Amino acid sequence: MIRFLQCNFRCSWLLVIILWFSQMCxxxxxxxxxxxxxxxxxxxxxxxxxxxxxxxTLRNISKxxxxxxxxxxxxxxxxxxxxxxxxISKIQCKPEDIIFFYYTGHGxxxxxxxxxxxxxxxKDETLELETVHRLLKEKKPRFxxxxxxxxxxxxxxxxxMRAATPVLKGIxxxxxxxxxxxxxxxxxxxxxxxxxxxGERATAHPNDGSFYSNTWMQxxxxxxxxxxxxxxxxLLADAENRLQESLKSLPDxxxxxxxxxxxxxxxxLPCPGTSFAEINxxxxxxxxxxxxxxxxxxxxxxxxxGFFGPTAQVSIYMSDPEKPVETQPIDHFLKRIVNTAxxxxxxxxxxxxxxxxxxxxxxxxxxxxxxxxx
Amino acid sequence: xxxxxxxxxxxMLCIGRLHAQPEMDRKRLAExxxxxxxxxxxxxxxxxxxxxxxxxxxxxxxxVELAVSLFEKDYMVNGKRRxxxxxxxxxxxxISSVPVRIYFKNLMHVKFDKVEITYYDAAVVSxxxxxxxxxxxxxxxxxxxxxxxDQKGNLVYGSRDRKDIRVTAQSAAVYAEAGKxxxxxxxxxxxxxxTVPIPxx
Numbered sequence: 001m002i003r004f005l006q007c008n009f010r011c012s013w014l015l016v017i018i019l020w021f022s023q024m025c026x027x028x029x030x031x032x033x034x035x036x037x038x039x040x041x042x043x044x045x046x047x048x049x050x051x052x053x054x055x056x057t058l059r060n061i062s063k064x065x066x067x068x069x070x071x072x073x074x075x076x077x078x079x080x081x082x083x084x085x086x087x088i089s090k091i092q093c094k095p096e097d098i099i100f101f102y103y104t105g106h107g108x109x110x111x112x113x114x115x116x117x118x119x120x121x122x123k124d125e126t127l128e129l130e131t132v133h134r135l136l137k138e139k140k141p142r143f144x145x146x147x148x149x150x151x152x153x154x155x156x157x158x159x160x161m162r163a164a165t166p167v168l169k170g171i172x173x174x175x176x177x178x179x180x181x182x183x184x185x186x187x188x189x190x191x192x193x194x195x196x197x198x199g200e201r202a203t204a205h206p207n208d209g210s211f212y213s214n215t216w217m218q219x220x221x222x223x224x225x226x227x228x229x230x231x232x233x234x235l236l237a238d239a240e241n242r243l244q245e246s247l248k249s250l251p252d253x254x255x256x257x258x259x260x261x262x263x264x265x266x267x268x269l270p271c272p273g274t275s276f277a278e279i280n281x282x283x284x285x286x287x288x289x290x291x292x293x294x295x296x297x298x299x300x301x302x303x304x305x306g307f308f309g310p311t312a313q314v315s316i317y318m319s320d321p322e323k324p325v326e327t328q329p330i331d332h333f334l335k336r337i338v339n340t341a342x343x344x345x346x347x348x349x350x351x352x353x354x355x356x357x358x359x360x361x362x363x364x365x366x367x368x369x370x371x372x373x374x
Numbered sequence: 375x376x377x378x379x380x381x382x383x384x385x386m387l388c389i390g391r392l393h394a395q396p397e398m399d400r401k402r403l404a405e406x407x408x409x410x411x412x413x414x415x416x417x418x419x420x421x422x423x424x425x426x427x428x429x430x431x432x433x434x435x436x437x438v439e440l441a442v443s444l445f446e447k448d449y450m451v452n453g454k455r456r457x458x459x460x461x462x463x464x465x466x467x468x469i470s471s472v473p474v475r476i477y478f479k480n481l482m483h484v485k486f487d488k489v490e491i492t493y494y495d496a497a498v499v500s501x502x503x504x505x506x507x508x509x510x511x512x513x514x515x516x517x518x519x520x521x522x523x524d525q526k527g528n529l530v531y532g533s534r535d536r537k538d539i540r541v542t543a544q545s546a547a548v549y550a551e552a553g554k555x556x557x558x559x560x561x562x563x564x565x566x567x568x569t570v571p572i573p574x575x
Contacts, residue, residue, distance in 0.1 A: 293433050318405045325409045326559070332443065335436055339423065340416050371412060 029097045030062035030184075031141075033087045035074040035120075037105030049209035050104040050149065051075060057217050058100055064177045065185050067098065079105075081125045084132065093139040098184055100145050101136055103129070104210055107150025109198050116198045116259065118152040133192045144190040149210045152196040152256075179224045182267070183232060189264030191232060195243075200256035203247065212258055215242035226321070226350040227276055231267035236260050237277040245284055245346050271360035274307050276351040282307060283367070287337050287344040296341070300334045308365065309357045315366045321350045324366070337369075345370045398510070398556060403502050406557050407512065410541055413444055413559060414497045414514045417539075421518070424481045425489040438478045445474045446542065446560035458540075458562045463569040465531050474564075486522030486530055493518055494534070502543055510543035510557065519572060532572035538565050 036051040038044050055071065062069040072090055074083035091099060107118035108126070117129045133146040195212030196202040204210040219239035223230045240258045247255045269275055282303045286296050312330035317323060328336070337344060353366035420441035424434050448455045460477040463469050472480065481489075497516040505511045515538050522531040540562035 293430065297432070318408060323402070323405075325405050325557075332440075336416070336440055339433070339437055339440055340419055343412075343415055343419060369412075371415075 027068040028066075029070050029094065030058070030065075030067035031070045031072065031091050031093065031097060031099045032058045032062075033072045033074070033084070033091075033099070033101045033136075034058075035079065035084055035087075035101075035103045035105070037079055037122075038075040039079065040105065043105060043204060045207055046204040046209050047075070047104045049207065050204075050213045053209060053217060054102050054104075054213060057220065058102075061180055061184060061220075062098075064180050067184075080122045081127050084122075084127065088132075088135055088139075091136075091139055093141050095140065095142060097141045098143045098145075099136050099139060099141045101132060101147065102213075103132075103148045103150060104213060105150055107148060107152055107194075107196075107202070109152050109154055111154055116152075117192060117194050118148055118150050118196065118198075120148065120150065129194060130192065133190065137190050143184065143187040145193070146191070147193045147195075147213075147216070149195040149202060149213045149216075151201040152194060152198050153201045154199055179227050179230050180220075182230050183220075183223075183235065187232065187264065189262065191260060191262045191264075193236065193258065193260040195258050196256040197259050201254070202256050203250070203254065211246050212239070212243055212256075215239050215246060218242055222348055223276070226348065226352055228352045229269050229275075231269055232260075232262060232264075233266050234269065234272075234275045234277045237275075238280060241277060241281045241284060242346075248288065248290065271356060274356070274360050274362065276349050279307060279349045279351075279362075279365075280347060283337065283347040283349065286334065287341045287347065289341040293338065296338045300338050304330060304334055307361060309359075309361045309363045312357075312361070312363050312365060315353070315364065316369055317350075317366065318368070321353050321366055321368070330365070343371055345372045397504075402556065403510070406510075406543055406559060407499050407502060410499045410512060410514060410543075410559055411497065413561070414499065414516060414539065417441060417444055417561070418493050418497065418516060418518075421478075421481065422491045422493075424478055425484065425491045427487075427489060434482055438475075438482065441478050442475050444561045446562055449562065458564075460564040461537075461566040463533055463535055463566050469566050469569070471563075484522065487525040488523040488527065490521040490523070491518060492521075499541070502541075509545070512541040512543070514539040514541050514561075515567070521572070529572075534570050534572050535566050536568040538567050539563075540565075 032055070034051055034055060036047040038048045038051065040047065051073070055073075059069050059071070070091075072087040074080070074087050077083075078086075093099065103120055106121040107129075108121050109115075109118055113119065113128075115128055115130045117133075120127045120129060120132070129146065129148040133144070136144050136146060193216075195210065202210065202212060208214070216239045219235055219242055223235055223238065236258065243258060244255070282299075285291070286300055286303070288296070308330045314328045314330055314333040315324040316326045316328070318325055337347075348368040348370070350366040350368070353364075354362055355364040357363035420437040423429060423437040424441065426434070445458045448457050450456075457473045457475075459471040459473050461469050461471050462477065493516060495517040497514060499514045500512045502510040502512045515536065517534065517536055519534050520532060521529055524530055542560050542562055543557040544560065545557065
């Protein structure tokens, strides 16, 4: 009897060990290759900040979608073509894995270069971002994302970083993983992103990091916290809107625009015309004092009919979307933001607490209004 | 008789409890103070827009409506209804009171070729205190500079006023169109606390 019990006890433990081991063997991996020019005299501190923030963001994402996070950092003396190739060679990719490549540093392009995406300037050597993306796709992950935050200007022998107003960051902490699941687990294919189009220079703050990286992370954080639906297209459109908001005080010659190419079809959303990115953009355009009153007033009347029901209400909150401080009829609200544009910094639309009525227009809009600091 | 008096007393007590403002925590009240600050800044901007004759009539009229919407419709004083008013300092040194809507309408047609209203020093909002009426009350203070100029831009009249706005936060439960917010902010009378001619005038 005792022997029988002992045997059962040992067998149970053996089973537990086998199950645990098999779990470890089959856990899906989230490979993050993070490349940062942390030693550069002008960009170094900014790249250091980017590295820290992106590492934290990706680690957080992989934890929430229950993927095993595997980080490969190429900075300091590992920054360069060799470091990147070594990192890529270490990726032991399985069909259900995710690969995320992130670069922050200098970039260039040339008139002879066919690609619209930048060439990574790795000090004494260069590497096309598209080449990196191709090498990563050859690993055959389920989802591959390559993001380059760097200049994409035509090589003219001058590269510099511009100091500008730092971007607000809002990394949310939430238990809801539906949005991250849609973006990272349900995605099949690849996505290539750069922070500047060909001919443009990207921007960074000396201490607070690159503008686009910040707005990209902000878009993910807000979508996770505020959205009911998301697709990569709407998320990247929102990141681009946020980038333009952060750059609006700069002259046009210093502005840049993100670009992306995806291999997978766009996710069908219930009302694509009134996506959260479209609503955010509409509201922020109405509050853009660089546009004249007449132009914004016309946009207001057109947009009001397109996005909102005639009796729609706007619920405004300060810090907690569940505890608004004011409710206004949509007509009054839109007129107010057109007239108080000089005081407004940006809006954040909370899709999950807003109600879509008939005809894909909103009956209730919940949003946060952020004022400019004096 | 005693029975009916007691019943009446109990009924009044219940009604009082139903309409009494729930006590609000300091952190939540601070959000409404921040909202009040924003609405004061809005009012300052509306006043500047209304007075600016270089802007379109449509924009100035929109600013009038938006400014008026910040104020309570009317309130009771000694059993009589009255509208909130704005005190203004006149050229002859006197101070008069004008109902809010009339004040803003008049501001559109002030008899100067050019009017410039600007603000110096940041507007300040006091902490909300609960009153005996169950509502919360605060005072917002802002500092306004008025310049009336002729066609050539020469200063005809200028003054600097310190103005106080009476602010009331009423329970949103009494309003049919209220959302989930606890309080509804309304501006009341604007009074001139201090007025001085502008430097050099």
